[in-house]
Amino acid sequence: MISELMHWAFASLRSNRSQESWVAGSSVLAAFIDRIPNDIDIHHVSTAAFAEAVIKDTEVLLAAGYSVIFNQESETERERVFANADVSLTINWVLEPKRPVAVINDPLLGVRASYADVIDRKMEMYAEDHQAKHKDDLISLFHKSALLQPEIEPIQFATELSGIGIVLGMQGVGFELFQTLVEELTGYDRLPTDLLTENLTLLQNEAASVGDLGTLAVAYRIFKEDKRASNPDDTFLNWVEGTSLFITACQIVYLFYTGAIRVGSRWKRCGWRQHETALVWRTIGTHAPMTRGTGTYGDWAQQSSTSPVSEFAARGKI
Incomplete structure (x- = not known):
């Protein structure tokens, strides 16, 4: 699900997205899962693009009346929490070692990782830690997989879910x-x-x-x-x-x-x-x-x- 705040943030920041600075993570799939992602992930492979995105996105949010209430950084990641009145928004800028297979132009997000890349990563994370949120997201995505075509093939997706031990059962199936x-x-x-x-x-x-x-x-x-x-x-x-x-x-x-x-x-x-x-x-x-x-x-x-x-x-x- 996409909250009004997240929708506004995507629309406000999309002009800053490019082939060198793209939306990634669960926020790419927000419209197809049954929860609102906690934050927005923006990925890069270039150090210069990474630094520029942090500056430009922050400028947009400050100009809209937000202030930075939390800031944490490392060599490969910068996390900031922005607040305005009673709402807050978390953005993670990440420096990745390699570019995803496909980077897609998107009318709302600007530029994003492909659904296939994000789903592959989510399956890897579930195989590693078996967090319930990843399993729930993957089941929701499979139920809506017809909407994710042609970036994913539903029958292949079903086989991959079975391979990591995710069983839908008949819950939610009429x-x-x-x-x-x-x-x-x-x-x-x-x-x-x-x-x-x-x-x-x-x-x-x-x-x-x-x-x-x-x-x-x-x-x-x-x-x-x-x-x-x-x-x-x-x-x-x-x-x-x-x-x-x-x-x-x-x-x-x-x-x-x-x-x-x-x-x-x-x-x-x-x-x-x-x-x-x-x-x-x-x-x-x-x-x-x-x-x-x-x-x-x-x-x-x-x-x-x-x-x-x-x-x-x-x-x-x-």
């Missing part, structure tokens, strides 16, 4: 989104709500084998809202194939089609209800074995009827 995800993966709609609820609980309880349902669901929402609009012929499965999310998608299909999931190298049956309602029987047009009829196996072997086959099954992925 049941309706899970329902439409299941419909997309299985090719069937109007599945019973109670079955969807049961299977969602089963999948969550088997998270160690299934993977992160929340990340998959948010990735699907991004795909629906952004990727599908730009390429209607693309499929969600094509989009996630080759990533860890594909395994999670497979487990959803396994459960709904067979009533079982993969646990290591074996199959784990998930209950009689899941066997009875498995979509494989509906797909081949018969009843589940041992559920109807007078024979040993019920009437499951009756002649198949024509039934749609999901894109997932048609591609031989199950």
Whole structure:
């Protein structure tokens, strides 16, 4: 979130930003996270640009009626806190050893580090110290990752979050989104709500084998809202194939089609209800074995009827 004070500061100082003096850190991502950053970071690789930025930015704030109430400096960093009436603003000017991969012109900030560079740094910091604020920021950013394109690729971002141990879970992910995800993966709609609820609980309880349902669901929402609009012929499965999310998608299909999931190298049956309602029987047009009829196996072997086959099954992925 961007406070009114931070918005004013960005607008007031943007004329001082350049390819040699750019906004960095969480303030670059302020519009996409659920907290207001504590300060504004301005980075440089040139000692001259660093010194000039401190002077020019301070002049702007003093002219606006602010005064310096705190000043701390080292060879590579200068921190000042400016106050005006009952508000305060902290600015950190930093001398970096190298320039980021990309420096971007921005209408509000003037010039900033790319989203990808700032997110990479935030993931590095989380891997080092596991601070809750970095984790919360990264989860917020992933939920809004469609807005960060083309500077980041959401599916790659999801894989990187998984790599540093960040699991979204289903918190903040609506049941309706899970329902439409299941419909997309299985090719069937109007599945019973109670079955969807049961299977969602089963999948969550088997998270160690299934993977992160929340990340998959948010990735699907991004795909629906952004990727599908730009390429209607693309499929969600094509989009996630080759990533860890594909395994999670497979487990959803396994459960709904067979009533079982993969646990290591074996199959784990998930209950009689899941066997009875498995979509494989509906797909081949018969009843589940041992559920109807007078024979040993019920009437499951009756002649198949024509039934749609999901894109997932048609591609031989199950």
